[in-house]
Amino acid sequence: MKAAKLFLAFVIVGVxxxxxxxxxxxxMKEASIKGEIIDTKCYLTGxxxxxxxxxxxxxxxxxxxxxxxxxxxxxxxxxxVVVPAKGQKGANEALVQYAAExxxxxxxxxxxxxxxxxxxxxxxxxx
Numbered sequence: 001m002k003a004a005k006l007f008l009a010f011v012i013v014g015v016x017x018x019x020x021x022x023x024x025x026x027x028m029k030e031a032s033i034k035g036e037i038i039d040t041k042c043y044l045t046g047x048x049x050x051x052x053x054x055x056x057x058x059x060x061x062x063x064x065x066x067x068x069x070x071x072x073x074x075x076x077x078x079x080x081v082v083v084p085a086k087g088q089k090g091a092n093e094a095l096v097q098y099a100a101e102x103x104x105x106x107x108x109x110x111x112x113x114x115x116x117x118x119x120x121x122x123x124x125x126x127x
Contacts, residue, residue, distance in 0.1 A: 032106045033073055033080065033118055034126065037098040039063050040070040040081060056100035063096040071105060071118060078116065080109070085121040095123060102126035 036051060039062035043050040048058045051072065063069050069091045070079050082091040085107050095103075107120035 029108065030106065031109055032104055033071055033109075034075070034102065034104045035071045035073040036100065036102050037082075037095050038070050038072050038079070039067050039099070040079065041067045043070065043072065043079065051100065053100055059099035060096055063092045063099060066092065068092070069095050069099075071103070074102065080116045080118040082118050082120055085119040088121055091120065095120075098123065098125065 037059075038051050039059040042048055042055060042058060042062060049055045051059075068081050070081050072079050082095060082105065084091050084094070088094065103126055104124045105118060105120040106122045106124075107118055110117040110119055
């Protein structure tokens, strides 16, 4: 009887773990996102307009100062903080040159507890 309960417990844990891995893998599939590179502080607070060509110099200064870079998704208006995928330069260092410009990033969406990240592995200026 104890062996059967123990076996059932292992099966339940195994199925739960496998389901969790499948969900995580699905969320981590390769994706692309097109939008404007922003500095998240100014965008979220509306400081100095927070986006666009008029805000470019401020966005560059904020990114160089260490404030997180984000991407404002063109289609949905959602904002994702951009982080490097494994082996990439830091997002600020690599993407500051695209501040206030539209780009396409390739990488993976990561979302947990309401926080949205995009782990990029390549960037392409919009045409």
